[in-house]
Amino acid sequence: MSSEVYDCIVVGAGIQGSCTAYQLAKNKQKTLLLEQFVLPHSRGSSHGQTRVIRKTYEEDVYIQMMHESYELWAQLEREAGVELYRRTRVLVMGPENGEGFLRLKATMQRHKIPTVFLEKQEFSQHIPNVNLADGNGALIDTFAGVLYADRALRAVQRLFQSCGGVIKDGEKVIDIRPGAEVTVTTGSGVYRGRSLVITAGPWANTLLTHTGLQLPLKVVKINVCYWKEKIPGTYSVSQSFPCFIEMEPKEGEYDIYGLPSNEYPGLMKVCYHMGSETEPDERDKQTDRGDIDILVRYVTRCLPGLVPVPAVVESCMYTVTPDHNFVLDSHPTYGNIIIGAGFSGHGFKFGPIIGKLLSQLAMGQVPSYDLSPFRIQRFQSHTRSSL
Ligand SMILES: Cc1cc2nc3c(=O)[nH]c(=O)nc-3n(C[C@H](O)[C@H](O)[C@H](O)COP(=O)(O)OP(=O)(O)OC[C@H]3O[C@@H](n4cnc5c(N)ncnc54)[C@H](O)[C@@H]3O)c2cc1C
Numbered sequence: 179m180s181s182e183v184y185d186c187i188v189v190g191a192g193i194q195g196s197c198t199a200y201q202l203a204k205n206k207q208k209t210l211l212l213e214q215f216v217l218p219h220s221r222g223s224s225h226g227q228t229r230v231i232r233k234t235y236e237e238d239v240y241i242q243m244m245h246e247s248y249e250l251w252a253q254l255e256r257e258a259g260v261e262l263y264r265r266t267r268v269l270v271m272g273p274e275n276g277e278g279f280l281r282l283k284a285t286m287q288r289h290k291i292p293t294v295f296l297e298k299q300e301f302s303q304h305i306p307n308v309n310l311a312d313g314n315g316a317l318i319d320t321f322a323g324v325l326y327a328d329r330a331l332r333a334v335q336r337l338f339q340s341c342g343g344v345i346k347d348g349e350k351v352i353d354i355r356p357g358a359e360v361t362v363t364t365g366s367g368v369y370r371g372r373s374l375v376i377t378a379g380p381w382a383n384t385l386l387t388h389t390g391l392q393l394p395l396k397v398v399k400i401n402v403c404y405w406k407e408k409i410p411g412t413y414s415v416s417q418s419f420p421c422f423i424e425m426e427p428k429e430g431e432y433d434i435y436g437l438p439s440n441e442y443p444g445l446m447k448v449c450y451h452m453g454s455e456t457e458p459d460e461r462d463k464q465t466d467r468g469d470i471d472i473l474v475r476y477v478t479r480c481l482p483g484l485v486p487v488p489a490v491v492e493s494c495m496y497t498v499t500p501d502h503n504f505v506l507d508s509h510p511t512y513g514n515i516i517i518g519a520g521f522s523g524h525g526f527k528f529g530p531i532i533g534k535l536l537s538q539l540a541m542g543q544v545p546s547y548d549l550s551p552f553r554i555q556r557f558q559s560h561t562r563s564s565l
């Protein structure tokens with residue numbers, strides 16, 4: 179074991195761990211970031227070229243956090259000297275009189291988010307090549323857009339290193355011993371930290387086993403589908419086609435969302451916001467295509483300019499909590515172990531603000547937002563603790 183003691187060890191170099199490590203290093207904390215795979219990799223939740231960034235949330239806390247997150251993304255762009263965000267707008271469609279759509283409308287208005295509300299008769303003039311379902315309303319968040327995900331992850335990791343942070347990749351954490359100094363063992367070394375941040379994405383519960391805690395997290399495989407434009411460019415970023423979210427396309431179904439064609443010319447990304455349960459190390463054995471069947475029907479009905487058969491299918495994973503809200507908290511027994519987990523398929527856009535909040539918890543500071551919606555305690559009846 180090295181005699182060196184880190185102020186903080188962060189386990190998991192996805193977007194949340196990388197942003198947390200960067201915030202810690204910026205705050206002069208001696209920080210080690212451990213990653214099980216050789217970087218970059220495509221086995222977790224943060225890989226891929228694009229993610230949606232938006233303020234269209236029904237809950238106040240997410241909108242408040244997104245105000246600051248946009249600023250922090252812009253700051254990262256300046257620090258890294260690369261473009262990470264492209265403004266495209268996001269179109270949200272949903273049952274006009276449905277609870278979710280009405281709540282979203284009200285929240286957007288209450289927070290004075292620049293929003294355009296589209297009437298049925300003017301819809302196709304603003305958004306050609308999309309069929310708005312009968313009974314659906316539509317709104318546009320005009321500042322929303324696309325984050326360049328892989329590029330962002332690399333940029334944050336580089337910035338972390340430039341502040342003196344240490345990344346050790348290809349080092350899987352196999353044991354954690356809690357204490358005033360937490361001892362972390364990997365396949366090739368033993369490290370000590372005054373605090374530990376666990377941001378292990380789909381592997382959160384595997385790591386938490388070493389601390390006697392299990393959270394109610396479900397890991398699902400997402401089929402990331404790209405669809406061919408019948409006429410290349412119809413839905414492209416250069417034609418100002420927006421990202422979109424279709425809320426509750428059918429009763430009992432999850433949202434469907436899409437991003438303008440960009441990363442693969444002529445192909446538009448359209449995905450289902452849920453998948454089938456999987457073990458994170460067995461992701462590729464999960465071959466259920468029920469979500470793709472739903473998407474085929476949706477594309478046929480609503481996106482007539484796309485060939486209704488996916489041209490490319492990639493894989494990713496969500497780690498989902500029962501209420502789809504994140505876990506941002508200290509361990510209930512070991513106050514110097516901080517947990518960031520359960521990002522439920524919508525955490526990327528919050529990366530910089532989550533990094534700030536988790537770093538504040540790791541440094542023993544009061545977090546800048548009320549984190550009660552993200553506390554572990556809310557799962558009281560689900561949480562398994564062997565302590
Ligand atoms: C298809 C898809 C589309 C999405 N779209 C959006 C979107 O449009 N907008 C948005 O905001 N969000 C989106 N998300 C969600 C967002 O990408 C995730 O919330 C976010 O990437 C989660 O990051 P993470 O750091 O928690 O997890 P991960 O990226 O999985 O990082 C965890 C890391 O921990 C490492 N690790 C695990 N165990 C160990 C161990 N024992 N030792 C060392 N390292 C370990 C893993 O290898 C991994 O690198 C999407 C997600 C998917 C899958």
Ligand SMILES: O=C(O)[C@@H]1CCCC=N1
Nearest residue numbers: 230231423435451523524
């Ligand atoms: O978080 C996001 O914005 C995307 C799109 C909607 C569903 C999940 N991820």
